[in-house]
Amino acid sequence: MESTAGVSSELDPSTQIVESNDDLLTEILLRLPVVSLHVFKSVSKRWCTLITNPDFALRRSQNPRFDSASGLILQRRKVSEYDFLPLDTRIPVPLPTAFSFNSSKVEILQSCNGLLLCHLISLDKFIVYNPSMNRFKTIPESPYQELRYGYGGFRMAFDPSKSSHYKIVCAGVIENNDGSHLLIEIQVYSSKTCEWSVLCHRRNYHVFKGFTNGLYWNDAIHWLHTNYNTNCHSMLDIAEHSIKTRARKLLPDLGNGDHKLFESRGCLLVICSQNYPQHLNIYEMIKWDSGWSMKYIVYLSEIMTPFPNTWSKSSKWFCSRARCIVIGDNDEDSFLVMEMCGNIVRYSIGLRTLLKIYELDSVIDSPDSFQFIASLAAV
Known part of the structure; x- marks a missing residue:
């Protein structure tokens, strides 16, 4: 230089x-x-x-302007093939250089505040990858008892506004001492110590059915699941080493369609699709003990009105799977990204305007997508 x-x-x-x-x-x-x-x-x-300087990255991450998703990483037909979709062409976004993972067979498991948790399929190893910096780190294997991951999974906990370090949480299945039933053991890897540890007591594996879709928010991993026909919201508190569950009475009505957790600008949100009539209910978490409040209702029939000929309402492709939600400074700046009639669209919640940003391949059946947040975080 x-x-x-x-x-x-x-x-x-x-x-x-x-x-x-x-x-x-x-x-x-x-x-x-x-x-x-x-x-x-x-x-x-x-x-x-x-x-x-790590302090520079920490200070920058504390600016709300830079902590929202600026793109989507969209999985294609093959697990290790991905497309990058910028969400706002007015703002320069660094195009990730390694989203075509065909040669290395990498599966993205989670996006967390600028870092990606990935699985190296051919080597059966896990890595943390920063696509903005094009750098990754391989996570060492746990020295503890070998676990089976069928009912558990790996999640990442990372908040760059609080620390430059992250944690990898593994919910692994083990057999009870007498072999009568299965339990979940939580192991945690810390990038600060570069060591694994056992987080808390073993739990019944039924509580972790939705853990593979868990989302990190406010020092805990949250996930939705069904236990004995009851909708539940569980959280694994990383700091307190505890697991808590709330039953249906503190949950929004999940309805008869899809539901999924999202995070944007410090808000934990759940989007529930309702089929009759077709609309999306968007709820925001107030406090863990006081439940959720309605934030937005998006009526899909209103969205489809301008497109009667191009996108048929009766098409087998019609669905309203939410991919991403970005909360702005006001409702006019907030938008929802979703799959609709074989397209990825961006819907402005306040302005009620729709923009098509990607056309899905007809052979793709609801591929996964992950938020992209430009980050200077080290791995």
Whole structure:
């Protein structure tokens, strides 16, 4: 890298002041998108040091402007094939360089605040990958008892606004001492200590049926599941080493369609599809002990009205699977990304406008998708 010292004399006085003051320069750099920061790391060793400082990444992640999804990673027909979909063409987004995982057979399991938890299928190993930086780290195997993962799974806990470190949570199935039934044991890997530990007491595996779809929010992993015909919301508190479950009375009406948890700008949300009439109920978690409140209702019949000829309401492709929700500073800035009639669309909740952003291959049956958040986080 070349130094800027030789050209500083050519700069005007005000620019020289900014260039020579680390604190002032840092304040300016903190307001730039990741794609610009990648370029500016090459300006000089000093600029690179400022941008790659862990404290810089921590401060930047505390800005709500940069903690929302700016794209979707969409799984195609094969597990290891992915497309990248920018959600707002007005904002520069760094196009990930390695989303075509065909050669390495990588399956994305979870997206968590800028980091991806992935499974190396051919090697049966797990990695944490930052697509913005194109860097990854292989997670070592646990030294504890070998577990079976059929009823459990791997989840990641990472909040860059609080720490630069992450944790990998493994809910593994083991047999009871007498072999009479199965239990779940929770093991946790910490990137800070680079070690595995057992988190809490073994639990009945029925509680973890939905754990593979768990979402990290507010120092805990949350998931929805059904236990003995009762809708339940469970959470694994990483800090308190505890598991809590709330039954139907504190849940929104999940209806007769799909339901899924989402997180956006510090809000935990659940989107429930209702078939009669077709609409989406969007609820927001108030507090764990006080339940949910209605945030939005999206009537699909209103959305389809402008498209009677192009997208048939009776088409077998008609569905309303939510892919992503982004909460803005106000309702006009908030939008929902969903699958509708074989297309991925962006619906502005406040303005009630619809934009088609991707056409699905007809052979794809509801592929997975993952939020992309540009991040400077180290792995």
